[in-house]
Amino acid sequence: MQFVKFKLPFSLLSVISVLAVSSCSKDDDDDEMAVNDRATITVENVIESKPLTQFGTFMNAGSSPVINPGESTSFTFYAGKGQAISFAAMYGNSNDLFFAPSNPGIKLYDNSGNPVTGDVSSQIRLWDNGTRINQTPGPTVTHPGEAELVTKNITEITLATPASQLLKAELTHDGGTKFTLKLTNTSGGTANETPVSAGIWAVSHISGTTLLKEDPIFSPGKLSANGLTDLAETGKTTPLEQYLTGITGSNSALSPVLVVVYNGNDNPVFKTGENDRGQGLKELSQQGNADILAAFLKTKPGVKEVFVLKDPATAVLLPRINGNDGGKASQVISAQKGDRIALAMMYAQSNDWFIAATNNGVAGATRGDISSIMGLFDNGTLESSFPGAHIGSEPAQAESQPVQQLANPNQFNTLPSLPQMVKVTIQ
Incomplete structure (x- = not known):
């Protein structure tokens, strides 16, 4: 800042000094707030594959x-x-x-x-x-x-x-x-x-x-x-x-991951007890195609950011195979105070099961490992089958049931706990 070189009354000079300091402090706070609003969300398939x-x-x-x-x-x-x-x-x-x-x-x-x-x-x-x-x-x-x-x-x-x-x-x-x-x-x-x-x-x-x-x-x-x-x-x-x-257990890939930053009280992706909304969750949960739902959500009021995260090498997130790391995808997001974050991905060895954050997503200010709040859900659009035994079979029988969180053990078998299937961190 350049000052004009003439004398000012002491009292006025003091006011200008205070205003200058205040102005600089506000800019710094805004910059800090912008930095703090930004975070990287990472999703990793941590399933230990079994043959x-x-x-x-x-x-x-x-x-x-x-x-x-x-x-x-x-x-x-x-x-x-x-x-x-x-x-x-x-x-x-x-x-x-x-x-x-x-x-x-x-x-x-x-x-x-x-x-x-x-x-x-x-x-x-x-x-x-x-x-x-x-x-x-x-x-x-x-x-x-x-x-x-x-x-x-x-x-x-x-x-x-x-x-x-x-x-x-x-x-x-x-x-x-x-x-x-x-x-x-x-x-x-x-x-x-x-x-x-x-x-x-x-x-x-x-x-x-x-x-x-x-x-x-x-x-x-x-x-x-x-x-x-x-x-x-x-x-x-x-x-x-x-x-x-x-050597017996899950061996499922996870689909590309839908990540949504939104402001409001209702999860824009799904609600348990409510039938599929016909906005693209069916395609995500049945086929692993998150693009349709992502395109719809971008037009929805209150939705601030929408991303589809894919593993750079394989697109889908593969499980851990022979001791190697599973598939992983990351994205920088911006979530302010009052925002929430929702995410969803298909559990590939199913007809229409998907993994998502339980309840109304997670607060935008949340940082750290949030794997423990993830849940496995049945979209209710196709008849469920034994995980891992549906591959290559005839299309499953269509149904129209409300979205429900699945119990574990489920009606067919016992899957690993969610933190043993997917790791989600926000840093």
């Missing part, structure tokens, strides 16, 4: 878990096109033989995409675990028998009676992506009559047309591992269950 979507056990429903000749058991599971069902159970009158289909398991859809139903026994095989010296299969077999001096690789084995005539497998399609597999011990009266132990089953995740794990239970030509030996030698499922537990 299996489901596993479980099966056994005789009676007093003994063993399935004797003439007895049956069944189990229900979910699978979309391209997925298969794999299982294993001990051939009881042996040292270490087990029933299982060839990898990746029994096909559940034909080449036209129709669910497979009926007798699928022809896909069952009998395998040698390679850990015990084989005696002639029969009721006089000594358990567990002698161990192999050198453990052998798993190989297919053929008996006088084909495996498909010893264990019958029948598929029922229960609608949507739900199936039931019934197993019946049909070995009675054959040359290879045998009890069948309790068993274990598994379904792999699929990415496009690629199964993430084609050998969930065993690998022919390789050594037995992960607890399969206990099942093949003694019929015990617990060790294999423990292994499968560690």
Whole structure:
């Protein structure tokens, strides 16, 4: 500031000085306020991807878990096109033989995409675990028998009676992506009559047309591992269950993220208990397309900023795979006192589920990790299916239900907590 060089009365000079100081202080406050209003919101997929979507056990429903000749058991599971069902159970009158289909398991859809139903026994095989010296299969077999001096690789084995005539497998399609597999011990009266132990089953995740794990239970030509030996030698499922537990879970990407800065009392994106507004949330929750809703919100009063955040490399936010970081996207936003921030993204392994901030978004002045206030919601526009079993299946049945926050466990399974699926920070 340049001053004119002549004398002013002291009192006037004092007033000018005060005004000058006041003016500078106000400018500084405005600058500081502008800086404080700006923040960076970052959204990261922190799901630890798992290769299996489901596993479980099966056994005789009676007093003994063993399935004797003439007895049956069944189990229900979910699978979309391209997925298969794999299982294993001990051939009881042996040292270490087990029933299982060839990898990746029994096909559940034909080449036209129709669910497979009926007798699928022809896909069952009998395998040698390679850990015990084989005696002639029969009721006089000594358990567990002698161990192999050198453990052998798993190989297919053929008996006088084909495996498909010893264990019958029948598929029922229960609608949507739900199936039931019934197993019946049909070995009675054959040359290879045998009890069948309790068993274990598994379904792999699929990415496009690629199964993430084609050998969930065993690998022919390789050594037995992960607890399969206990099942093949003694019929015990617990060790294999423990292994499968560690590789079963979510493997979902998250869609590009809609971020909205707004002023008002109502979340402009959605409200629980209210049906989809037809403004683009359906496209976000069903297809991961946030652009339609973003374009609409830009025209809505009270909405100040709208962004669609995409991972720079892949657009969608992929989960953590093989220890690598998951997808991440960031955006600088400007939120003043009284503003609020809403965000939403599709949970990709669903028909119409989305992740969003609960209640009425978050205060614009909030800073730090806000992952704990995120929730998983059902948009109510498509019939829900098992997460991870909808991929490649026929379009889900349309419905018209209010938007609701999902409980965890949900009606199908238990997902990780929200902070274990998505990390959201404002800094």
